[in-house]
Amino acid sequence: MNIHEYQAKQLLKKYCIAVPDGNVATTPEEARTIAESLGPGKSVIKAQVHTGGRGKAGGVLVAATGEEAFQAAKKIIGMTLVTNQTGPAGKLVRKVWVERATAIARELYLAVVLDRTAQKLAVIASPQGGMDIEEVAASHPELIFTTHVSPGQQLWPFQTQKLLHGCGLDGAQVQAGTGIIANLVRLAWEKEATLVEINPLAVTNDGSLVALDAKINFDDSSLSRQPAIAALDDIDQTDALELEAKQNGLNYVRLNGNVGTMVNGAGLAMATMDIIKMAGAEPANFLDVGGGASEDAIAKGFEIILRDKNVGAILFNVFGGILRCDILASGIVAAAKRVKPKVPLIIRIEGTNVQEGRAILAKSGLDFTMAGSMKDAAEKIAKVASTL
Secondary structure (H helix, E strand, O other), X not given: OEOOXXXXXXXXXXXXXXXXXXXXXXXXXXXXXXXXXXXXXXXXXXXXXXXXXXXXXXXXXXXXXXXXXXXXXXXXXXXXXOOOOOOOOOEEOOOEEEEEOOOXXXXXXXEEEEEOOOOEEEEEEEOOOOOOHHHHHHHOHXXXXXXXXXXXXXXXXXXXXXXXXXXXXXXXXXXXXXXXXXXXXXXXXXXXXXXXXXXXXXXXXXXXXXXXXXEEEEOXXXXXXXXXXXXXXXXXXXXHHHHHHHHOOOEEEEOOOOEEEEEOOHHHHHHHHHHHHHOOOOEOEEEEOOOOOOHXXXXXXXXXXXXXXXXXXXXXXXXXXXXXXXXXXXXXXXXXXXXXXXXXXXXXXXXXXXXXXXXXXXXXXXXXXXXXXXXXXXXXXXXXXXXO
16 A cells, blocks of 8 residues: 555654655645745645655656645646556546655655565665665665565664665764664654655754655555554555446456456466566556356456556456366356457466366357467457557
8 A cells, every 4th residue: 555745754754754844735725825824935835645756757746835846736737647656547647745845955765665585674775765766776876775574673783874874974074874774764663564655764954963864665464563554645646447346346447558367366467467468468457356257256357457548458367276167167157248348358267177168168158269379369369459
């Protein structure tokens, strides 16, 4: 689960990490009032949507007066912000964060992220703040400094000092930065966050450290244990189809292609998307109906896929293991007859009782194409997609 910048900054503040003074506004009038309450000087008005690259897309503006803050908020609130992370549909801006502008001397990068391979938290620091960390890692890997901390443990001082000296901080700043890192790690442990990122962490003109932007992601499976965090979820920022799928126990992510996919099992779904791309087509979604793959789940999956207007064909790729292929096939037939998909349908099934399952499909009267392997399925769906 993602949260907004203003929510992340409120959390950082609770963990004794300095952030600029500010508040959230849902109208231009509120933005003007907040800017004026911050006192003399400039303010920054920032769109609150779940995406990076807001500044490049026009979602971050600077105002010198309350009236300018009003005009900036008027421009941002209600706009559809399109970034390289949102896709062409963009995200509607419903609120802005108004904060006091900070006098910046340098910008650093600092994050605590769950390293699933190491099964530890990784603390990452870089003197190249304000940039995508992936770009820094690709062009200047020597400027990425990383250390790990095991579950339930704290970092040793020498670990944080090495990170911060690598970022070019002096003695007092290293001491302050050590406290920030310790609090970020504590936040990640206590709130079960998979990412706590400050980018940039500003070194101000007076030498202090301030979090100018913040991004925090949480493990969805932890939300039942974290009701206060779960309450921060903004469903307006969730794709409507993704939200409906989640409410029906389906794992669905909308993508930008025209090939709908329905698969049972997350690993198989990932492999299916890869092989579709290798065949020259583009998946329109990731959809895992789960190992049970009941008739209702399959029908709901069909409904959700077909409501994406970009979908011109559907690939159903299933493996019958615990749930046998004959039962899966019966579910597919029943669901298809309920939903009546009017786009080309390619089906590949494999596993326990596969011959029985294929026989059920063959006798169903449905209009579909059978595929014998994943490669065959991908090539057939790519051929169909090329004509759409």
